[in-house]
Amino acid sequence: xxxxxxxxxxxxxxxxxxxxxxxxxxxxxxxxxxxxxxxxxxxxxxxxxxxxxxxxxxxxxxxxxxxxxxxxxxxxxxxxxxxxxxxxxxxxxxxxxxxxxxxxxxxxxxxxxxxxxxxxxxxxxxxxxxxxxxxxxxxxxxxxxxxxxxxxxxxxxxxxxxxxxxxxxxxxxxxxxxxxxxxxxxxxxxxxxxxxxxxxxxxxxxxxxxxxxxxxxxxxxxxxxxxxxxxxxxxxxxxxxxxxxxxxxxxxxxxxxxxxxxxxxxxxxxxxxxxxxxxxxxxxxxxxxxxxxxxxxxx
Numbered sequence: 382x383x384x385x386x387x388x389x390x391x392x393x394x395x396x397x398x399x400x401x402x403x404x405x406x407x408x409x410x411x412x413x414x415x416x417x418x419x420x421x422x423x424x425x426x427x428x429x430x431x432x433x434x435x436x437x438x439x440x441x442x443x444x445x446x447x448x449x450x451x452x453x454x455x456x457x458x459x460x461x462x463x464x465x466x467x468x469x470x471x472x473x474x475x476x477x478x479x480x481x482x483x484x485x486x487x488x489x490x491x492x493x494x495x496x497x498x499x500x501x502x503x504x505x506x507x508x509x510x511x512x513x514x515x516x517x518x519x520x521x522x523x524x525x526x527x528x529x530x531x532x533x534x535x536x537x538x539x540x541x542x543x544x545x546x547x548x549x550x551x552x553x554x555x556x557x558x559x560x561x562x563x564x565x566x567x568x569x570x571x572x573x574x575x576x577x578x579x580x581x582x583x584x585x586x587x588x589x590x591x592x593x594x595x596x597x598x599x600x601x602x603x604x605x606x607x608x609x610x611x612x613x614x615x616x617x618x619x620x621x622x623x624x625x626x627x628x629x630x631x632x633x634x635x636x637x638x639x640x641x642x643x644x645x646x647x648x649x650x651x652x653x654x655x656x657x658x659x660x661x662x663x664x665x666x667x668x669x670x671x672x673x674x675x676x677x678x679x680x
Contacts, residue, residue: 382405382406382443382523382525382526383405383406383407383408383438383439383443384400384405384406384407384408384443384444384445384526385407385408385409385410385434385435385437385438385442385443385444385445386400386407386408386409386410386420386425386444386445386447387410387411387431387434387444387445387446387447387448387457388411388446388447388448388475389409389410389411389413389416389417389419389420389447390411390416390447391502391673392447392474392498392501392502393411393447393448393474394416394419394420395502395505395509395530396445396447396474396530397409397420397423397425398423398505399505399508399529399530400526400529400530401423401424401425402529403525403526403528403529405525405526405529406426407420407424407425407426408425408426408427408428408434408437408438409421409425409426409427409428410427410428410429410430410431410433410434414429417429431457431460431461432464435461435464440468441468441469441470442464442465442469442470442491443469443470443472443522443523443526444461444469444470444471444472444491445471445472445474445526446458446471446472446473446474446475447474447475448475449475450475450476450477450478450481451477451481454473454475454477454481454485455485458471458485458489462489462490462491465489465490465491466490466491467490467491467492468491469490469491469492470491470492470493470494470519470522470523471489471491471492471493471494472494472496472513472523473485473493473494473495473496473547474496474498475498476497476498476547476550476554476623476624477495477547478547478551478627479495479514479544479545479547479548479551479627480544482495482514482543482544482546482547483543483544486515486543486544487543492515492516492518492519493515493519493543494513494514494515494516494519494520494523494546495513495514495515495543495544495545495546495547496511496512496513496514496546496547497511497512497513497546497547497549497550497551497553498510498511498512498550499511499512499550499553500532500671501671501672501673502672502673503670503671503672503673504671507532508529508530508531508532508533508536509530509531509532509536510531510532510536510537511527511530511531511536511537511538511546512537512538512540512545512546512547512549512550512553513527513537513538513539513540513546514539514540514541514542514543514544514545514546514547514548514549515539515542515543515546517539520539524537550624551624551627551628551631552628552631554624554625554628555624555625555628555629555639555642555645555646556642557597558625558628558642558645558646558649559641559642559644559645560595560597561597561645561663561664561667561668562641562644562645562648562660562664563641564597564598564601564663564664564667565659565660565661565662565663565664565667566660568580568583568584568601568659568660568663569658569659569660569663571583572610572611572659573659579605579610580601580605580610581602581605581606581610584598584599584601584602584605585602588602596671597667597670597671600666600667600670600671601663601667603670604663604666604667604670608666611659612659612662612663612666614678614679615662615663615665615666615676615677615678615679616662616665616676616677616678616679617652617658617661617662617665617679618652618653618661618665618677619648619649619652619661619664619665619668620665620668620674620675620677621649621668621674622646622649622650625642625645625646625649626646628642628646629642629643629646648660648661648664649661649664652664652665665677
């Protein structure tokens with residue numbers, strides 16, 4: 382299969398590499414010429430403009446967008462849409478707001494798949510978890526690529542109609558906020574509690590058979606191993622918050638109580654007041670662990 386990929390940042394490049402490794406052809410474009418050159422060195426066919434990109438694709442175009450959510454997607458679609466028709470497929474693999482994905486699906490001349498993507502740069506070797514919304518035929522057509530980019534056939538599924546993929550990913554991120562907050566609070570009590578504990582050791586033991594073992598807990602272990610028991614210079618500041626905010630807003634509209642996710646979101650915003658809490662500092666470091674986000678540091 383031939384896949385066109387627009388957006389060659391960390392996540393987009395992983396899509397390129399995993400798709401190529403599975404034996405598919407990739408046409409790659411990015412506004413950064415150096416990123417296009419690096420993709421070409423890896424085996425992709427480079428394009429130097431959107432028009433050149435479209436010209437290099439077959440009659441039935443399969444296009445994956447891995448550009449920042451928001452205006453960048455609309456700008457890219459505006460350039461693509463005059464050259465698309467109902468036989469083409471566009472995948473939005475970013476963290477778009479689900480209602481924006483519904484709007485784009487309704488206006489795009491091609492079949493539009495909103496694809497929530499979890500796993501982050503740190504999960505590149507294993508593959509991603511993909512939550513896909515949109516037409517069944519378009520999902521079925523792209524299954525070989527989804528198999529390549531995800532952990533395998535079990536790592537992706539069609540969630541439902543347009544918007545459902547990004548909706549599920551939005552709530553996934555809300556759950557992630559609450560889990561990070563829970564681990565942070567537990568380790569803060571251990572840090573401030575009755576015993577002089579090695580928190581890396583605690584995390585390691587918990588990760589071997591305990592009910593609360595998880596990849597996030599493995600990342601807690603990594604954080605204490607690399608930063609020290611008191612997390613060294615990691616700042617009490619947790620960036621991000623958009624998907625968690627969307628989750629809480631949706632909960633208010635649907636009148637569904639989400640006290641843990643709401644509290645975790647509040648803690649994330651509260652962390653910007655600089656009062657030095659360990660739970661927030663650990664959540665800060667965990668964002669690096671799973672997504673390789675920059676770690677704000679104390680001066």
